[in-house]
Amino acid sequence: MRHAHTVAQVREAEAVLLARLPEGALMQRAAHGLAHAILDLLGSAYGRRVLLLVGSGDNGGDALYAGAVLARRGCAVDARLLSERVHEGGLAALRAAGGRVVGDIATRPDVVVDGIVGIGGRPGLRPDAAAALAQVRGVPLVAVDTPSGVDVDTGELPDDHVVADLTVTFGTHKVAHLVDPAAHACGAVHLVDLGLGPVLPTADVEALQPADVARLLPRPASDAQKYARGVVGVRAGSAEYPGAALLSVAGAASGLAGMVRYVGEPAVADRVRAAHPEVVGAGRVQAWVVGSGGGEHAGTELTAALADGVPTVVDADALAHVTGPLPETTVLTPHAGELARMLGVERTEVEATPLAHARRAATTYGCVVLLKGRRTLVAAPDGRVRVTETGTPWLATAGAGDVLGGLVGALLAAGLSSYDAASVGSWLHGAAASLASDGGPLVAGDVAHAIAEGVRGLPRP
The missing domain is CATH 3.40.50.10260 (YjeF N-terminal domain)
Known part of the structure; x- marks a missing residue:
């Protein structure tokens, strides 16, 4: 560390x-x-x-x-x-x-x-x-x-x-x-x-190092079965933004949880299953990912996810429907502009003082806040903060945040605390981006595909 x-x-x-x-x-x-x-x-x-x-x-x-x-x-x-x-x-x-x-x-x-x-x-x-x-x-x-x-x-x-x-x-x-x-x-x-x-x-x-990630990362036991490894549900995407569903599921289906369920509009669900045949439909989950590309339905999907009483990643469109304290197992994943709107300040204020605003948001909403940026901050309500040092400037690309939300959701379903899931997920997301980029441009799907390689590259715990 x-x-x-x-x-x-x-x-x-x-x-x-x-x-x-x-x-x-x-x-x-x-x-x-x-x-x-x-x-x-x-x-x-x-x-x-x-x-x-x-x-x-x-x-x-x-x-x-x-x-x-x-x-x-x-x-x-x-x-x-x-x-x-x-x-x-x-x-x-x-x-x-x-x-x-x-x-x-x-x-x-x-x-x-x-x-x-x-x-x-x-x-x-x-x-x-x-x-x-x-x-x-x-x-x-x-x-x-x-x-x-x-x-x-x-x-x-x-x-x-x-x-x-x-x-x-x-x-x-x-x-x-x-x-x-x-x-x-x-x-x-x-x-x-x-x-x-x-x-x-x-x-x-503090900032996680590879050995810390290797120690925290959930690994299947010798007698593991898919349900024991965790089931993550994704409520993302819409007819207007179907790609958000595909990318959120890609992050969730990176192999870190035992199963992924997708809940959404039928036409979008068909596209998800075509791209990810291992993904199944509605059912019991250990964690939800909600909001990316949800459009006008994001508020309804957030309410449904929170009603399950399981850890939940709240991203993108769903963030606009967060109005008060949330369960401590929740992870909010705003960028600077989204956090500014949530706190009623200007984006430039968040960018100038990200540590103070990430901590304020974690206290205000009573849960973990993952503030995305060049140095992503993961803030807990008790004042602890982890900084992500992995990544590449090429990661500033459309859809990368959707992949991150799915990845964090998978780690929640696999049993990590909200603080560990957010910080380990952010670290792996940045490491995968660096691997996929190899010094050149990338797209969000490349990041999802490189997550497994990032895990394989970790030292043995």
Whole structure:
């Protein structure tokens, strides 16, 4: 599991560790990890030019000590000081290693190191820092811990902030590394282990890794039969949108549940059975998927599904008929526009602050909310959130959400909790898309067909 801690949690853990270590040991670990990550990015050291942008916090100290390591390796290291007060020990180490302090950026560097604002700083950048960054626009940039200016605990972005190619963080991931829009500004993220793990508290924000998915995924027992593996029902599609039914069923019929039932208009049902001969008609189910392409009938279908008292995935057209708290076994799967309408806010607000709005929706409706996006968020009413890191930009294609809803429904029917089904389903959906895409375009049906391959690629639990 990849855990993302808040600034307060990190500071508390660091204080415990600092009491056990010699003075300066933690910063030296961070600085050497940072320096080696920069060397990996540069590919070589001798003759390469490195510019440090240094503020007053510990991130500036990390940058200065890393600059000293790089200077000793043969890099030409310049430091532009953006505060009258910087880390004295780090500055002395840089000068002793042959690094320089410069008042202006006269020579274009090979890499810029952002040590402007620490994780405890306020979001945004001062004008002098923004001006210095503007002078080196286009140069690869490495952020120390988090890109300066981002809101570390929320993943939100002010108007002025650093956009990094690589972020080197220490001890643990922070919320801004996982949650958009700040995660996008981090670029690639490299974690330097400082030994904080044993003293860190439980994190409310986390991201599943392949081993976690393998452990959570329901697998048939040696004596399994189709009913024991779970039956998922799909109420989706209409005469106007028959494709939604086909794609929802494709996600549900990916083999993760024992049986799929389809309930819908006769003409649509005929098309579903033609494409998926293993799908059967109405009957008892362990979970429902409702809403995709449902049109004017979506409200009626939602009422019928909820009346069964089983876990239910509510998607697309059915979301417009959600008016109050739902059973805690429900999973809502809106995109930003749909969630904005449900919460009575503008779409831009949801896109700017997705973590806050996903949590608000989970509390408002009393169930799990899967907010679709580049970094999909799965929020539980108790405040826990899982972030999906799998996927590809090619996944932004019509019908992909229908497949996702069916997949989550299958996992619910197979016995996962709503929180686990939503987060495992989202992870598998993104992984399947990457496999199907292989770097190129795809359509939603390709994602459904690649789910089995994604499962086969998981490590053995």
